[in-house]
Amino acid sequence: MIIVTGATGKLGRRTVEHLLARLPADRVGVSVRDPRKAQDLADRGVRVRQGSFDDPASLVHAFEGAEQLLLVSLDRTGDECVTGHRNAVDAAVKAGVGRILYTSQMGASHGSRFQACRDHARTEDLLRATGLPWTALRNGFYASSALHFLEPARHTGRIALPADGPVAWTGHNDLAEATAAILTDEGCFEGPTPPLTGPAALDFDAVAETAAQVTGRPFTRTVVPDDAFREQTLAQGAPAPIADLLLSIFAAARAGEFTAVDPTLARLIGREPAAFRAQLKHAWTQEVR
Numbered sequence: 409m410i411i412v413t414g415a416t417g418k419l420g421r422r423t424v425e426h427l428l429a430r431l432p433a434d435r436v437g438v439s440v441r442d443p444r445k446a447q448d449l450a451d452r453g454v455r456v457r458q459g460s461f462d463d464p465a466s467l468v469h470a471f472e473g474a475e476q477l478l479l480v481s482l483d484r485t486g487d488e489c490v491t492g493h494r495n496a497v498d499a500a501v502k503a504g505v506g507r508i509l510y511t512s513q514m515g516a517s518h519g520s521r522f523q524a525c526r527d528h529a530r531t532e533d534l535l536r537a538t539g540l541p542w543t544a545l546r547n548g549f550y551a552s553s554a555l556h557f558l559e560p561a562r563h564t565g566r567i568a569l570p571a572d573g574p575v576a577w578t579g580h581n582d583l584a585e586a587t588a589a590i591l592t593d594e595g596c597f598e599g600p601t602p603p604l605t606g607p608a609a610l611d612f613d614a615v616a617e618t619a620a621q622v623t624g625r626p627f628t629r630t631v632v633p634d635d636a637f638r639e640q641t642l643a644q645g646a647p648a649p650i651a652d653l654l655l656s657i658f659a660a661a662r663a664g665e666f667t668a669v670d671p672t673l674a675r676l677i678g679r680e681p682a683a684f685r686a687q688l689k690h691a692w693t694q695e696v697r
């Protein structure tokens with residue numbers, strides 16, 4: 409059986425759908441915080457068990473019988489994040505899981521400028537130390553994150569953000585499909601995968617051009633000094649750690665940590681991954697309608 413955590417979230421849920429297209433439902437299970445949110449999966453024959461990364465015993469029960477486990481990383485940072493991941497890795501060992509796949513990120517490294525990539529590196533160390541077969545999916549930066557940064561500019565046409573660098577923005581759906589492909593071809597990657605990326609790396613100058621092409625309206629890109637961006641983010645009510653986390657994305661992008669474009673994702677899904685332009689068009693035209 410393949411067990412997926414975070415199956416009520418965007419990446420986990422899409423991965424489950426791609427698995428169900430390839431496997432009978434009784435070979436798929438999910439470990440979710442709130443089983444009511446996965447009732448439709450239970451109705452389709454998927455094993456649904458309650459599992460919280462903050463409750464190790466619940467995870468051991470939820471991971472029972474897993475030949476493979478997809479650990480979807482927590483949306484937290486620092487020690488709080490790594491502690492949750494450690495709970496899950498320890499529970500996987502206790503439950504006798506055969507292989508652990510983990511949603512890491514391209515650029516994962518102890519020396520990364522981006523906190524999340526340092527957390528991923530620490531989690532990869534935990535996986536390595538289990539002695540179990542493991543795979544770290546070095547996922548490209550979500551295109552949805554770029555759309556989030558772009559949201560204030562959507563109607564004003566003014567993209568005012570810190571200095572950046574090219575990022576290989578990558579779609580959730582392509583990553584989910586690739587994850588299902590790796591899970592159903594067990595053992596095709598040991599340890600970290602190559603970066604699983606979209607087809608091109610774009611900085612926000614290029615994103616502005618793309619937005620203008622898609623909407624037919626002008627978009628301007630101005631560089632906001634890091635300190636001013638931090639102040640703005642705090643003034644909008646974000647806590648200081650979040651403001652610093654956001655800034656660190658730009659610092660890492662400037663250092664080229666998310667710039668590599670790699671053909672592995674295309675090979676796994678059997679087509680060119682979605683371009684940022686298509687994702688922008690889809691997101692903006694879908695919501696405008």
Ligand SMILES: NC(=O)c1ccc[n+]([C@@H]2O[C@H](COP(=O)([O-])OP(=O)(O)OC[C@H]3O[C@@H](n4cnc5c(N)ncnc54)[C@H](OP(=O)(O)O)[C@@H]3O)[C@@H](O)[C@H]2O)c1
Pocket residue numbers: 413414415416417418419420440441442445459460461462480481482483484492511512513547548549550553
């Ligand atoms: N590659 C990138 O660019 C990038 C960017 C941002 C984030 N990420 C990482 O990728 C992960 C998946 O992305 P996503 O878009 O699918 O995020 P998402 O939609 O927010 O899904 C996160 C999932 O984690 C579950 N979760 C949260 N806390 C939990 C806990 N204590 N115990 C058990 N489950 C818990 C959530 O459960 P509920 O449904 O109950 O809330 C949800 O299903 C994120 O969590 C983050 O670590 C990657």
